[in-house]
Amino acid sequence: MKEIKKLIEIVLSCSQAETGLLDVPKQSIKEKKFIQGIELGHYTSDEQAAKDLYNTNPNDVRYKMLKHRVKKKLFNELNYVNPQKVTANHVRQKEIQCNSLIYQANIVRARYEFDLVINLATKALMIAQEFDFTDLKVSALELLSLSYSEQGFIKKFTAAQEELKAAMRHFVMEREAVSMFQHATVQLRKSTKTRKEFLPQLPGIIEKLEKLWKGSGTFSSYYAYYRTYIWYHELEGNFKEIIAITVDALRLVDHNKINVQRFDLTYNNFIMVYAHLRAKDYTDGLAYAEKNLLLYNPTSVNWFSYMENYFLLAVHAQHYELGDILQRKIFDNSSFHIIPTIAKERWILYRSYFRLVYSQATVPEGEANNPYLLSLPEYSKDKLGFNVAILTLQFIYLLEKGETEALLYRIESIKKYVSTHLKDAFSLRSKLFLKLLVLTVTEDYDAEACRTKGESLYKKLLDTPAPGDAYAEIEIVPYEHLWDLILQILAKEEASTKARTR
Missing domain, CATH: 1.10.3450 (Hyaluronidase domain-like)
Known part of the structure; x- marks a missing residue:
């Protein structure tokens, strides 16, 4: 039931058709009733659905067959979703579009319509090259090589083959880099004990990742190197190294050494400002924080996260007037309610601390009743990272x-x-x-x-x-x-x- 419910939500929210899933042709009355019942929340369990539809239990073969048919049609509908409705991420939209073109090219290929294959594969290749989708570039070039071969286009076939060989070499290195990054990720996201044991291996992994990136030149290889490098130095507290790679990343973007379309400037600038804070490089950190603030939508969670580092930079630099301006912007923001509860608690703690160092700080009248969080326990697991802060306050x-x-x-x-x-x-x-x-x-x-x-x-x-x-x-x-x-x-x-x- 959970799987079908998720599929219905995806298809209904991402469908090309305005009327959604219920107008998909060749649906039986029971199929429509089943889908609508789940969509409207009438069926929250198989027992409810089977009882209402067949007056039976979920093990009834009729109900099982109904579920099988509906699930099959739901998965089929995923072929027709609107990429813009699937995700707001432009890169992911283009990836879906490119995959769709390759899927269509493979269908017409099965009917030996090679002119159509060339048309679709060429469009896919253009997207793959623009966004540095190495795997999709390989797939498009394979389809073009096949089509040129079948049609006897020797020059085009030879050019496509050379391009395909280079793309394959890059793809092999890219896949190795991505695999290494994924291996590091799973180790670093396990227990603290596992993370500590794995850390000594990271310098060697980072060195290999850098070679793979420089050998392949692909974005995914660079991303694997870049994120692993940042992760390692963050865990080790080498924040000047993080500043260096984030600044260098901007240089690489400016010189088109890494794909501009896929590089996440908002993340890079967030971690850059954070690294300046931790490296105690307050002057440059405040300059970067102010310069890049416009990259973040004030109604987004990312803006609030970015403002935390900006505010803390101001406090650590003892620029208290700026700190007061920033904390007012946070609490006056009408989207404050969207951030997680733990983030709201952090901001209340920040504001309580700010009152210590800046007596003119703007504070709501009601907060004076418990200005320094005296009701909080001295130690609690849900306040990890803040226990010393609370004790001190x-x-x-x-x-x-x-x-x-x-x-x-x-x-x-x-x-x-x-x-x-x-x-x-x-x-x-x-x-x-x-x-x-x-x-x-x-x-x-x-x-x-x-x-x-x-x-x-x-x-x-x-x-x-x-x-x-x-x-x-x-x-x-x-x-x-x-x-x-x-x-x-x-x-x-x-x-x-x-x-x-x-």
Whole structure:
């Protein structure tokens, strides 16, 4: 039932005909009733459909035959879908169109209508060459070679054969590159343990992928190299390497070294801005972020994702006025509701942090009741990547309020979190910073004592680079900036205390 329901949804949404599937000829009354029943939600199970149509159960041969006929007709309808309705992706539309032309050419080939084969295969070849569909280029050239051979066109046959041999060589290398990329993908998407074990193999794989791309020159080979390269260096935290390949990709596009039609500029610029953030190259990162913002539709999920990196760049660069403008754009965007719940929670966390470092930040009135997320648990699996951020935010809020008893409780939670969850080397920055928080309480909130005794931890923090993306806790505001803020809070409180006692 699920398979038929999916097929009906696809055919109805992508059909060439305005009236859709129910007007397909030679459908029996029961077939139409069956399809309509599923489409309208009357049949959600085989039991319901079999009972209504035949007053029987799903094992009845009549019902089984009905399902078989309908499924066969649904799959047949996929031959007539409108590519523009199948997907908004222009490249995928052209791929479907090219495949359709090759399918049609193979049909007329079976009737030995080689003039028609040449006409259709030539059209397919033009699309395949424009979009660098190597596999479809091979198929089109094979059809042309056959047709020229059958018709005795020696010069055309010879030219097609030479082109086919080159395309085949490139295709073999491309398929090897794609296979290697797929193998890397399946390994990297398994458990963290598998990912860590597989990482040492990636430099060798990347080297082979680069050779395959340079040998074949095809887009798919480049894409396999490009994505694997980015993935590896992201996991290893080598963000300057990612900046280098994304900038080089733009050069290759400008020089037509890779297919302009298929290269995803929105992804490239997203990862470029993100890499600048992680590499702490804020000046160039902000310049790229502003320059490329127009590539993203403000009503799309991609725009919100891009704005996260843009906003964080502004915060890390301490360009707080720009940060305030950007966070207002986010929360004032009428499409904010379309983003996933976890993304909305991130933005609320970002805004809470932004209030710490920029007191003039624009914040809705209702949020003042729980400005620093005090209701959130100190640790939860659904907040992975944000647990240190939440702990820190709550700690600073209580510090500002002078809630010493509550801070003592938080310190125990922080110690427990450090001993339980920050054992690996990639957690060193978070571990060092949380130790500074603990020091704040153990030194009885003495600003100068905290500055002096925390100096060695602070220097280690400065010298410790951010870990790779796969393992990192998110630093919404750099820990160094937060430590400076904490010392300022302590100094301000000491000055207020002295003023009151005079």
